[in-house]
Amino acid sequence: MKKTGAKIFVETLLEHGVNTIFGYPGGVLLPIYDELYHAPIRHILTRHEQGAIHAADGYARVSGKVGVCMATSGPGATNLVTGLATAFMDSVPVVAFTGQVSTHLLGNDSFQEADIYGISIPITKYNYLVKDTARLKEVMYEAFYLATSGRPGPVLIDLPKDVQTTQIDEPKLPELTLPLKGPHYTPEERKRQLELILSLISKAERPVIYAGGGVIKSEGAEKALRHLAEKAKIPVTTTLMGKGAFPETHPLSLGMLGMHGTRYANYAVAKCDLLIAVGARFDDRVTGEPSTFAREAKIVHLDIDPAEVGKIIQVDAYLIGQAKDLLQELAEGIEPQGLASHEEWLLQIDQWKRDFPLSYPKKEGVISPQYVVEQIYEKTQGEAIITTEVGQNQMWAAQYYKCSRPRSFISSGGLGTMGYGFPAAIGAKIACPDRIVFDIAGDGSFQMNIQELATAVYNKVNVKVAILNNGFLGMVRQWQELFYGRRYSQTRLSGNPDFVKIAEGYGALGLRVETPEEVPLAIERAIAEDRPVVIDFHVDPEENVYPMVPPGGAINDMLDRKEK
Template identity: 65%
Template sequence: MKFSGAEILVKSLMEEGVDTIFGYPGGAVLEIYDALYHSSIKHYLVRHEQGAIHAADGYARATGKPGVCLATSGPGATNLVTGIATAYMDSVPIVAFTGQVACDLIGRDSFQEADITGITLPITKHNFLVKDVRDLARTIKEAFHIATTGRPGPVLIDIPKDVSIKKTKFKYPETVELRGYRPTLYGNPNQIRQAAQLIMDAKRPLIYAGGGVVISGAHKELLELAELTGCPVTTTLMGIGSFPENHPLSLGMLGMHGTKYANYAVCECDLLISVGARFDDRVTGRLDEFAPHAKIIHIDVDPAEIGKNVRVDVPIVGDVKNVLAEINKQLEPQKRPQWEEQIRHWKETYPLTYSKEGCLKPQYVVEQIYEVTKGDAIITTEVGQNQMFAAQFYTYTEPRTFITSGGLGTMGYGLPAAIGAKVGRPEKVVIDIAGDGSIQMNIQELATAVHNEIPVIVAILNNNFLGMVRQWQEIFYEGRYSYTEISGPDFVKLAEAYGALGLRVTEAKDVKPALEQAIAANKPVLMDFVVEREENAFPMVPPGGTLNRMLGG
């Protein structure tokens, strides 16, 4: 029996265990949508293709499973580009399907034609243009394998319309063999021994945990390493949730808007153990003064990251879960009272704080979100001050509960990502902590949430500014607010127009009751928290500065 390419695509997805797709139909994918009509796969119709890929991204980050999205050719495909780049920077497993004009029309500037494989070549882990229906099932198998193994990332499959129509026999491959693609999963035993010895010999060791810990599910091994050696742990933005922030050894986030005590610890440690992190500029500040007294162990599944930004004394290529498990076997329990006392002194002297005077503070809103949820929620964010406040003032204790665009810093990410996260983890309360600027970039996805009865909550920290850009203008441009003051819509009326619940809060005493009402509503809620207009996100390392010279806080 023969099946069309569209039917083969759907059957292949079912073989991969896919039960959820986010997408938007169009002419080049009509055959695929017709095949989906008869399948058991749940399709969520978004209101913009960027919403589809961000939702797939949020789904992947919340569940650990690959996210899947579908768009038509031309503008439908190009509308995925920002979301693909977002996933690529943060190593998120996504398989994106795009329609394409028929094979004989490719390269002729045909209606709704775009060279999407060429466009996305720098921002995908791999991509495919399938010109023969007989290659489709194998290509899909390879795409899921590539997206989810080694360092995960987005893979795109471009399918011409005639390929979706033509028929062939269906046989889904059981295995994948890709020449030249063999991710290293286990660390070199000699380097693991060297790392273990350095840890045992160090007087002031520090663990620097990144998103790789979350991706590999290595949070238990990380906790064991920290408790076994008495080693404090600081995380990147993407590593938040990999180590419980209510643990005595937790230093919270490091870097540009990290805690002062985390940054001071980096500057004074004699051994830095980097686990699944990439030493990006927002973490390191000036490279020549980053961890100046430390030897560095760098554990990462991607060999291209090791030595890319900083010198490394012991490089270990491998899946961090496997590597940490092997290192832990070679360690003995240790105490470092002088280092512990120094860390305790920094924590007491430089706590994360803010002024309680004046109007409603955005930090207070985030703290109340934590109090109401008791930490049992998934928090997504937009990008800017809202993102930093969410990272600083909510206490995360589990992996995959903080979902944000880290590497690319994509405004408009949080709402569709929240939708994807809620679809993937329906038992969790999901709250998007947003700014009044970034929320408007994909506000149309509120319709997706309402139509599909997905009870996500959006908490807008509304200051009538593009907050982070305004902060930089205040500090570095002598307060010249060049085109950063904005006037948004009436968010309560906008929520009601979409069919969601709209709530406005202007005073601190009303924050907790409003949040409790939003959670109890069990429907999409848009909350307008009117906050202090010129509140700044501190501490802050100035661009080009060093971690031990922070502003504010």
């Protein structure tokens, strides 16, 4: 029996266990939307394609499954660009389908034609323009495989309209013919590296583990990490992307490192004699000036992606593979009795923790943004899924919401996309309907994808948005305060809407909170409410994120609040 490309498309999605798509229809996607009409796939219609891809991304991050989104040709496709780049920088498995004009119109500047294949080359793990229906199934199999295997990432498939309508004989289940690249080191070399690492660990007196998003992505790696850290008594700091890889309530946890990391994490990295980086990529927001980063340490790098090794910092030893496997191997390889003593080191770290805790001023009658995050943490017992936008809200969420399990802190770390948090929260809640999902947002960021309130309300996606409303693009304002003599250029958001009224206009619940006393009550109320809630917290407008490493500085050279 002959089948159209659109039918093959839907069947292949089902073969991959896809039950949710985030999308927005358009002329060239009509054949697929017609097939979706009766398909057992839930289609979430967003209000802007940017919402669709961020939602698919959030869905993927919390579930570990592939997030699928779909947009029409031209502006639909280009509206995905920011979301693709976001997923690419954070290695998130997303498969994005874009409609395209029919193959005979390609290259003619036809209506709603954009060269999304060319556009997305730098921001996808791989991409396809399918010109032949016979190739469609195989391409989709490859795409799902590529998105999830190795270092995950977004894959885009561009589908011309005629490829969707052409009928072909039932295609065979494809055999993947992707090039399999052998290990780039020999087994002997691997053995040598492993032994070197084990010996470095056994000799280290001041070791630190620096865990990144790779630990979250490798199923079960958090257990292996904990086992290794406890067995060898090594303190662990995580990146923003690694939050949840190691329980932040654990005595060995140092919290986050980097530009807005804790002082004790940054001191520990600066003073350590062995740094074990796992699933992390020495990003500039983490390392500050690379030549000053962990300069007293031997550096070990464990990563799935060989290209990350030595990219920013020369390493002394490395292994390539899944974080879980590598961490297990190390944990098995070490013998606690053979290790140098870390007693003194751990005491030193505890001293730093006592001397330099994260703190913020509590002013009478004024809501500190950090207090809001702390209260959300309290009221959800640390069990919620937190998404963030980008800026101060993101850093406060990272500092004050302690995560104990992976896939629970969802944030755009690499690209730093404002407007990511809210649609990502919608995707997260759809993937995990039984968990509380909070988007910790800024007033600037939330406005960027505010239209998705309609998506949340219509689909009864019960997410909570906590706006830390300071009336500023706060992080940029902070930089202007600190480095440009308080010359606030274009960072004041005059003309902010009334967020409560907006929420109501969409049929969500809106709450306004203006005093510290109301904060816990509002959060409790939001949690109890069985519908989307937007809480507008009017917070201290000129509060800053501290500690802070000035850009280009060394990470142990941090700015802090001036004593008043």
